[in-house]
Amino acid sequence: MHKNADVVVIGAGMFGSAAAKYLSRAGADIVVVGPPEPTRPAVAGLADIGAYHDESRIARCLGWDRFWGTVDTRSTARYREIEAESGVGFFRECGALAVISLSLRQHTGAMLRAGEDDGVAVERMSAADLRRTFPVLHVPPMAGGIEGLLERRNAGYLAPRQLVRAQLRLAVASGARLLRGTVTSLRRDERAGRWRVRLEPAEGGSPASVTAERVLVAAGSLVNHSRALPLPHQLDLRVFTEPNLLFEVGGDQLRQLEGLPTIVTIDPEDTGNDNHSAYLIPPVRYPDGRWYLRIGPAMQPIVHELRTAQDAHRWHARQRTTPEQAAFLTRMTRTLLPGLEPLRIREACCVVDKTPSRYPYIGHLDDRTLTVAVGGNGHGARGSDEIGRLAATTALNQPWDFPLPQQTFTPTTTAADAPPDRPDYLRPPFGLC
Ligand SMILES: Cc1cc2nc3c(=O)[nH]c(=O)nc-3n(C[C@H](O)[C@H](O)[C@H](O)COP(=O)(O)OP(=O)(O)OC[C@H]3O[C@@H](n4cnc5c(N)ncnc54)[C@H](O)[C@@H]3O)c2cc1C
Known part of the structure; x- marks a missing residue:
């Protein structure tokens, strides 16, 4: 199986599902790739591990700082609309x-x-x-x-797996194609000037591929280990x-x-x-x-x-x-x-x-056709709708419309020096999870 798209979203979790919705609503031809939730966690491969496979994540608007307060407030303001449009309930006030x-x-x-x-x-x-x-x-x-x-x-609190279901339903309703499977390689075909994504379909069968002009990687905490990034990229992100x-x-x-x-x-x-x-x-x-x-x-x-x-x-x-x-x-x-x-x-x-900044990475990795949106820092669920919107805006190279400068979220790749054993974000106060 081979498909073409404007944008491939790798990871159909909290950030990827929201981004896929905003990308397809912006008129882009989208393929979003992610495995279904494993039925037994014990048999999951690394790419199957998702932070949304659960029934509750704390939702609130007050943030530890201005970034989290604003993404959380903007997202929360849209919860009831997402529920009504998708027909999927997920928020308990x-x-x-x-x-x-x-x-x-x-x-x-x-x-x-x-x-x-x-x-x-x-x-x-x-x-x-x-x-x-x-x-x-x-x-x-x-x-x-x-x-x-x-x-x-x-x-x-919100039910994260229901929110993901709602966002994917809205993405598909706007024309996105959801492929259930795991990306096994991502590389740029320089001659064709397009990205080539290889994946193992969830239902088995032969490997498939998608070529696309742009890629958005939203593969969660294990992004450095799950083959979702093109070699040799490794993000400065600790798990x-x-x-x-x-x-x-x-x-x-x-x-x-x-x-x-x-x-x-x-x-x-x-x-x-x-x-x-x-x-x-x-x-x-x-x-x-x-x-x-x-x-x-x-x-x-x-x-x-x-x-x-x-x-x-x-x-x-x-x-x-x-x-x-x-x-x-x-x-x-x-x-x-x-x-x-x-x-x-x-x-x-x-x-x-x-992440060292305590903010998600939402930005390009050396090429404006490759965007990443990862790094929920343990509390990315409640603001995921706004983070997904910002990721979609970035992937399409549209103007940045958030109160903090876009550079604040630029992804950094692994630091040459090993980070200190207990950097400041591992010291109290730990903030609002
Ligand atoms: C126990 C726990 C409690 C938490 N509590 C809160 C809370 O109270 N409030 C809050 O706001 N947040 C909370 N969080 C954090 C929140 O759940 C995460 O920040 C959020 O899920 C991050 O979204 P994400 O899209 O980056 O990752 P995920 O939601 O994990 O999605 C990543 C997706 O990428 C997929 N993927 C990975 N590799 C590949 C590949 N190679 N090919 C295809 N797909 C791939 C994975 O299968 C997964 O589905 C909690 C997290 C945990 C674990």
């Missing part, structure tokens, strides 16, 4: 709470001012307000006390374990916890694994029909870097947290919800990526 140490009040002030500019409504709450409003919730002890920032509207515990709840407990917003705690103390930063999502119904509350860490030392393809594959295939990770997540859950009596506890292991 249960509110989002950030519990922040008072010692960060200067940063909190800057966040709130940026939020105000974007029209974000935030309720500021003391520890006593929080106890009254959410009696089941206990805030972790932080030096100097805490403040709660509650967004009741336009915040809560880490993302361990989660899922607490199954039912009965009265489910009813009590259902009223909670999503919660992120931000502790600035550099106390290693004793740092009290984490995120928690109230009970969500999973495909097995059960309800699970989910907790994950920030970037404490228990979160390990996955330096090689083998490390990433082993971590994902085992789906087992380390004893230290399980102990940390259990301790944080007991701190936040001391009354929790789960019916069962499950582990879930995925990966997150980090």
